[in-house]
Amino acid sequence: MKGERDKILKIMNELVCFFFTLGISDPHIDIKKTETSTTILVEAAYKDPDHKKIDRFQELIQNGRQEDLEEYYWNLAGNSQYPEFILLGTLIDSANISYENQILRIEVTRKHN
Amino acid sequence: MKPFKPNPSMDCRIISEKVKFRIILSYPLFFLLCAFIFNTPIEIVNGLRKIILSPSILISDYMAVGNVGSAFVNSSLLMLLAILIAYQNKSHMTGSLIAAIFTVGGFSFFGKNIYNIISIILGVYLHSRIQKEKFSKYLLIAFFGTSLGPLVSQISFGLGLTPVLGILFGNIAGIIAGLILPALAGHFVKFHQGFSLYNIGFVSGMVGTFFMSIIRAFGKNNEKALIVSVGNNLEFSIILGLCFVSFLILGFVYNNKSFRNYIRLFRHSGRLIEDFVLMDGFAITLINMGTLGLISTAFMLLISGELNGPIIGGILTVVGFGAFGKHPKNIIPVMAGVFLGAYFQVWDITSTPVLITVLYSTTLAPIAGKFGWKAGLLAGFLHITIVMNIGDLHGGMNLYNNGFAGGLVAGTLVPIFESFRKEEI
Numbered sequence: 001m002k003g004e005r006d007k008i009l010k011i012m013n014e015l016v017c018f019f020f021t022l023g024i025s026d027p028h029i030d031i032k033k034t035e036t037s038t039t040i041l042v043e044a045a046y047k048d049p050d051h052k053k054i055d056r057f058q059e060l061i062q063n064g065r066q067e068d069l070e071e072y073y074w075n076l077a078g079n080s081q082y083p084e085f086i087l088l089g090t091l092i093d094s095a096n097i098s099y100e101n102q103i104l105r106i107e108v109t110r111k112h113n
Numbered sequence: 114m115k116p117f118k119p120n121p122s123m124d125c126r127i128i129s130e131k132v133k134f135r136i137i138l139s140y141p142l143f144f145l146l147c148a149f150i151f152n153t154p155i156e157i158v159n160g161l162r163k164i165i166l167s168p169s170i171l172i173s174d175y176m177a178v179g180n181v182g183s184a185f186v187n188s189s190l191l192m193l194l195a196i197l198i199a200y201q202n203k204s205h206m207t208g209s210l211i212a213a214i215f216t217v218g219g220f221s222f223f224g225k226n227i228y229n230i231i232s233i234i235l236g237v238y239l240h241s242r243i244q245k246e247k248f249s250k251y252l253l254i255a256f257f258g259t260s261l262g263p264l265v266s267q268i269s270f271g272l273g274l275t276p277v278l279g280i281l282f283g284n285i286a287g288i289i290a291g292l293i294l295p296a297l298a299g300h301f302v303k304f305h306q307g308f309s310l311y312n313i314g315f316v317s318g319m320v321g322t323f324f325m326s327i328i329r330a331f332g333k334n335n336e337k338a339l340i341v342s343v344g345n346n347l348e349f350s351i352i353l354g355l356c357f358v359s360f361l362i363l364g365f366v367y368n369n370k371s372f373r374n375y376i377r378l379f380r381h382s383g384r385l386i387e388d389f390v391l392m393d394g395f396a397i398t399l400i401n402m403g404t405l406g407l408i409s410t411a412f413m414l415l416i417s418g419e420l421n422g423p424i425i426g427g428i429l430t431v432v433g434f435g436a437f438g439k440h441p442k443n444i445i446p447v448m449a450g451v452f453l454g455a456y457f458q459v460w461d462i463t464s465t466p467v468l469i470t471v472l473y474s475t476t477l478a479p480i481a482g483k484f485g486w487k488a489g490l491l492a493g494f495l496h497i498t499i500v501m502n503i504g505d506l507h508g509g510m511n512l513y514n515n516g517f518a519g520g521l522v523a524g525t526l527v528p529i530f531e532s533f534r535k536e537e538i
Contacts, residue, residue, distance in 0.1 A: 060392065063391045066207060067247065068204050068207070068209065069253070069388070071250040071254070071295065072254055072299065073299075073302060073385060074299065076302055076385060084386065086387065089391075090386070
């Protein structure tokens, strides 16, 4: 699908940007692209978690994909000066956030319609 | 980590889409009823005929072109059409969709009509077919893109072409505009980084400028228009007041009978895409829309402004964007900047062009939201100087002239403001 690769890169940028806003400087990224979907996993060691920020992030990205917003505004995503976590939420179909053993792990999936 | 639980205050997850659609649907239906207060059905039909056949160049108040009743029917019909298309395409009633519906409704008082929007929407639809994508992805662009309605009307009825040629060329121009808008919309938003809310206005300004240049190259030109109605302040104040108070009541009821958490909305800068329905809930959004409507209307009346088609259009657009970026804290500095600009510059502060600039300048609300009230004030001050100069470029064929100016102002000011901010490490 046209522009799909760019959108995946923007999603990845937003996720990395979120890790940076938490003060995490060494996130590890794993991307798996198949015919039908792309899954991006970002994880990092994270002591003293800022639960407020993580909860708000989770809240913002859990609204589900909003295709009508996507085509118009996806170009705004991935700019480190202005993180767009709400926009990130409109670009993904599902998200899984976990914090265990001092590891913060965010996995998002975007289906290729 | 604890599992995700929606915040109970975020009622957007509790209020069903059906209820949201019904609430938004009730406003065009109310406008439809209001039409018959002013005119008989025959007068309304005759008025609609005049509206459809008008060139609709900025500023053509449909209340003066046709009559008050037909302007209300026109606005109602276009809002109903937008809601129907959105419903058919299974769209969610998000803040952006509410903004689009109210913007369509607002501009249907002075420039958009059932004739001149169809070819533009068709052009956007064809774009989606060519891209083999769902039309729902392009709905917002299709709705906002109807800003170029006067392009279709002016070529059809304003350039002195034969009716067949005029209608043919007008609709071809509309389809071309619709075809290219999606590609440009995504691209242009990067220029101002989402700091001008009427992004399509910026795009349409450019597209309109290209079309106007072509028209002028063939020896034709658009005559300037300033057709406005007067003398209905009392009636319109009551109608608008009822609308905005009902927003407040509905918001209050759905927000567990309180205005709790409304002030929290002010923490948003308003930069695209801060969708208040998704972020703070439908109820809080309704409260914000009602508040903005009352503030805008009161401000117009306070400075002895004339409530007419363009002003009501401006108020409805501010209200619509009350779901998608605007709140009192970020609009007031920009409006004040425009007001100050008009006071110190050569413009008549109570004239319709200045008053609609006060309202539509709130496209720059995110600048005040992000960089503070002084930046908002400066943005508003500069905005009025730009907006009064660029209408000639597109010959009044882009209804969102303030969006065009706002894009330029935001695209210029934001990098300057940014350069003086501390770099984050």
